[in-house]
Amino acid sequence: MNIILASNVAYYAPNIDRFMHTLLSKKNSDGILVSIHESSTSIPNFLREKYGAGVDTKTAYKIKACLDKMQVKYCEFIIPSKITLSENYHNMALQLLKSTQSIVSNQDIPVLNADHQQFKMLLEFVVQASLESLKHQGSLNNYINDILNIAKKNKGSIPIKSSVVLVVPEDVHNKIYSIVDKKGFSKSDDISYSHFML
Structure with missing residues (x-):
């Protein structure tokens, strides 16, 4: 595959190492793997840990640890966003x-x-x-x-920090961080309460 997107799915994988091995085995040598999972330090993950949710709150960390073990180069950056609650x-x-x-x-x-x-x-x-x-x-x-x-x-909102991990071809790897800076990923995107159902 040329592009593989794993967004908020690895939480439910019984074995992160096997999950990542499988994804990488499906990726072309010039392909891209994009993993988006909430950072371990994100507020919702703190709440999930505290209240016993059935998701692995350390998923983002485990994905990076797995790639490190496999000696696969990757880029990581954090996208801050927020869930805005209704006024009342x-x-x-x-x-x-x-x-x-x-x-x-x-x-x-x-x-x-x-x-x-x-x-x-x-x-x-x-x-x-x-x-x-x-x-x-x-x-x-x-x-x-x-x-x-x-x-x-937080002025009526719940902050979120998403960890984005990119496995890209070697020749693009060094360009990723400048692209990320130009695209302004440090800015917070607003997930509005009124559009939550969408």
Whole structure:
């Protein structure tokens, strides 16, 4: 293959070394492998680790470690971005918490309207776990409080740091960082709450 894109999929690979070996074996000698996974130091990964999500929060690090072991040259850079919450995120979070306290069952969380459903999905995306499972563990209140604190410190948003690893042909390798600088990858891209469903 000429181009292989692995974006946010290696989290679920049972063996990162085997996963990367397989991808590289499919790549042409002049081909490009692009791996995009959240940095281990990204806030969502901190939350995933804290609340026991079923994804490997060290995936980006393990991909680089695997390439190092294989002595494969690569370029890495970080793309900062953010998830912008709706203006009334604080009230929506409190209403969501209030709705969970009104029922005894751990199975369902009543959602008041479409905006609340979208907000619930966003919170689940960040932690990579259902709010029902967090409620069952007894950690839903703590998680929502963490989200509120993070959003308050970051003007209503949740910062993200994506690790981009490029395996490129030897003759392009040295040009990558100047290209990255020219393209302005250091600037933050905004993932808007209102467009989250898209």
